[in-house]
Amino acid sequence: MRSEIPFFPPDLFEGDRKVMLDIIGEIGRDPRQKFILGEQTREFEELLREDLGAADVIACGSGTTALGLVLRAVDIGPGDEVVVPAFGCAPLAAAVLETGAAPVFADVDPRTMVLDPESARRRITHRTKALLPAHMFSIMADMPRFTELAAAHDLRLVEDSAVAQGAVLRGTPAGLWGEAGVYSFVQVKSFGMPGEGGAVVTRDPALGRRIRMLRNHGQQERFVHRVIGTNSRFDEIQAAFQRYRYAGFPARLRRRAEIAEHYTERFAPLAGQGVLAPPPGRDGRCHYVYCLLAEERDVLREYLAEHGIGSHVYYPLALPHQAAFLPWAPADERWPNAERASARILALPIYPHLTDAEVTRIADAVCEFTRHRPRAQAPGTRQSGTGAARHDDQ
Numbered sequence: 001m002r003s004e005i006p007f008f009p010p011d012l013f014e015g016d017r018k019v020m021l022d023i024i025g026e027i028g029r030d031p032r033q034k035f036i037l038g039e040q041t042r043e044f045e046e047l048l049r050e051d052l053g054a055a056d057v058i059a060c061g062s063g064t065t066a067l068g069l070v071l072r073a074v075d076i077g078p079g080d081e082v083v084v085p086a087f088g089c090a091p092l093a094a095a096v097l098e099t100g101a102a103p104v105f106a107d108v109d110p111r112t113m114v115l116d117p118e119s120a121r122r123r124i125t126h127r128t129k130a131l132l133p134a135h136m137f138s139i140m141a142d143m144p145r146f147t148e149l150a151a152a153h154d155l156r157l158v159e160d161s162a163v164a165q166g167a168v169l170r171g172t173p174a175g176l177w178g179e180a181g182v183y184s185f186v187q188v189k190s191f192g193m194p195g196e197g198g199a200v201v202t203r204d205p206a207l208g209r210r211i212r213m214l215r216n217h218g219q220q221e222r223f224v225h226r227v228i229g230t231n232s233r234f235d236e237i238q239a240a241f242q243r244y245r246y247a248g249f250p251a252r253l254r255r256r257a258e259i260a261e262h263y264t265e266r267f268a269p270l271a272g273q274g275v276l277a278p279p280p281g282r283d284g285r286c287h288y289v290y291c292l293l294a295e296e297r298d299v300l301r302e303y304l305a306e307h308g309i310g311s312h313v314y315y316p317l318a319l320p321h322q323a324a325f326l327p328w329a330p331a332d333e334r335w336p337n338a339e340r341a342s343a344r345i346l347a348l349p350i351y352p353h354l355t356d357a358e359v360t361r362i363a364d365a366v367c368e369f370t371r372h373r374p375r376a377q378a379p380g381t382r383q384s385g386t387g388a389a390r391h392d393d394q
Helices: 014-029 039-052 063-073 091-098 117-122 143-152 205-214 236-273 297-306 323-328 336-344 356-372
Strands: 056-060 081-085 102-106 128-131 156-159 180-184 198-202 219-221 290-294 345-348
Touching: 014 236, 039 056, 039 198, 039 236, 056 063, 056 205, 063 091, 063 156, 063 180, 063 198, 063 205, 081 091, 091 102, 091 323, 102 117, 102 323, 117 143, 128 143, 143 156, 180 205, 198 205, 236 290, 236 356, 290 297, 290 336, 297 345, 297 356, 336 345
Parallel strands: 081 102, 081 128, 128 156, 156 180
Antiparallel strands: 056 198, 180 198, 290 345
């Protein structure tokens, strides 16, 4: 009987079940009864800080709240504009709106789907306060160019690196190109955990201290509130679990990279057949998700499902077309690359414990789809004797 290959595997932490249960018991029986922002969190933050070479790492309740804390800490507020990608996850725009500022949507690169620096530059106005590039799936944004743009226009630079922990571009880790970056530890991320959590990383100690205060109701000492903050505190059980798992993180990243490189090699010849793989390379890569751009995305997804292979769509609508963000999307503006991405993107399984046989089976299925699926007939083309549309001009 053929086994199913899910997109979201249910057994990401199965091998660590006993460790998690032991940690719960140890922390639960500890007479200090410290369940948030204790010694485990402090040591987890220090582990990340030393490994990254950051000035500070602040563990937070989620990657989303981490992003909101950074925006507040760099004084984004009412009357400001922040340039964000038109394609990506909702917090890119929602976190800006929660500060009272307005998101300004710029288009993305047609191949990599990260924020296009030139499109972002064209949207800078006298009200622009910050640039917010986001790394997408397995590819980092062009941070050298955004660094130049921010300096040239005297803008704050916030890096949404939520999906890119472990990626390094030109020797600089994701999250440390801007004034601050964020990571997400939600379970399917590259350093995911069985729960919700995130972190802020920064080279600026003063900014780190401000974010640290904001995440805990604006306190530097208990019940003494210097500013209005929020609750974005980190869980001690999760901190201990992530500390334990950190030693295996590089190996998991390498396995993701191996799978991605196998896919890209197999899919490279399919570009002329309606399936476009990400560009090859390792610099600035994390391989959190592996995404194709497929002209017949929904048909391919159904084909994979019929063959027992899960897939996922990130994201079915560009942000300016989401009902929540329509008030900030000018009716006469278009984001063609973002719109194209939302119509064609399809993510394949890439989690580290996929076997070589499963990876081969996934790649084989995509290649077989392009061989056996007739392309849609273009207007004015003639049918060949087999009934398939000819595309001699492509």
